[in-house]
């Protein structure tokens with residue numbers, strides 16, 4: 001079981017904290033294994049070419065002494081626009097990467113780590129930077145190079161000033177929900193069931209820091225828990241008041 005560190009305080013009053021602990025605990029301890037690929041019922045009925053959610057892959061990088069230095073598991077979906085040679089105009093295409101077809105490479109230095117995924121004529125490179133003053137890391141760059149059969153010319157896009165997946169050294173960054181990372185006008189990356197740790201890897205993922213999207217999931221159990229807590233309080237109060245009344249009644253007789 002992966003311990004989870006809360007990034008933000010719950011927006012709930014201190015009174016309810018104890019009463020809600022059980023509810024929250026149950027949510028936090030739900031399975032984070034790769035087996036939960038829930039069918040996305042909320043996905044819009046977009047263009048007919050839109051594929052389903054991508055399969056989740058495991059991508060690890062080792063350093064020159066064969067020690068694991070970057071861990072990642074995620075499902076990846078590219079959303080690109082390019083000039084189609086058959087249509088002669090700009091088209092939008094959404095395509096999934098396939099873990100079993102991907103070749104993984106990369107590199108690690110103390111403050112920079114790269115993960116390079118290659119599938120056929122598509123190469124996607126993640127660059128992570130560590131700020132050794134603040135001990136925070138983030139995804140600072142993404143580069144895509146793709147040559148699809150219908151492309152008039154190879155698409156090469158990159159952005160080196162990104163600020164995604166912000167995490168603390170020694171911890172992993174986790175985002176179970178689908179997240180869209182906008183890279184350039186022509187390219188955005190959709191990630192699914194993501195967990196990465198680009199620095200401070202000690203054999204396995206460190207405690208997970210969850211993205212805000214996942215934290216929104218906590219809201220429903222919190223509201224239900226708060227409602228239940230209020231109900232229980234009312235019942236207890238009613239019982240105590242009732243008991244005192246009847247007790248007082250006996251006393252006067």
Ligand SMILES: *[C@@H]1O[C@H](CO)[C@@H](O)[C@H](O)[C@H]1NC(C)=O
Pocket residue numbers: 063064065066067068069201
């Ligand atoms: C590889 O990683 C291990 C563990 O982090 C570290 O002790 C070792 O010095 C690294 N090797 C190189 C060549 O960076």
Ligand SMILES: *[C@@H]1O[C@H](CO)[C@@H](O)[C@H](O)[C@H]1NC(C)=O
Pocket residue numbers: 046050079080092094188190
């Ligand atoms: C792909 O990108 C386009 C333009 O940014 C957007 O309208 C569309 O919803 C995206 N599709 C997916 C599946 O992310």
Ligand SMILES: *[C@@H]1O[C@H](CO)[C@@H](O)[C@H](O)[C@H]1NC(C)=O
Pocket residue numbers: 131132133134
């Ligand atoms: C690293 O973090 C420190 C403290 O938060 C900040 O002042 C500094 O600008 C950061 N350095 C870089 C290169 O982002």
Ligand SMILES: *[C@@H]1O[C@H](CO)[C@@H](O)[C@H](O)[C@H]1NC(C)=O
Pocket residue numbers: 120121147148149
């Ligand atoms: C890869 O690119 C080459 C040359 O552009 C092309 O002939 C081939 O069909 C492409 N392969 C795939 C799987 O797109």
Ligand SMILES: *[C@@H]1O[C@H](CO)[C@@H](O)[C@H](O)[C@H]1NC(C)=O
Pocket residue numbers: 158159160161162163182183184185
């Ligand atoms: C790179 O990403 C940043 C932050 O998301 C954005 O402001 C900038 O416009 C992007 N650069 C390009 C070339 O798209």
Ligand SMILES: *[C@@H]1O[C@H](CO)[C@@H](O)[C@H](O)[C@H]1NC(C)=O
Pocket residue numbers: 058059060071203204205
């Ligand atoms: C990557 O590392 C994780 C954690 O050690 C491990 O569970 C997983 O099997 C590894 N995957 C690959 C493809 O090596």
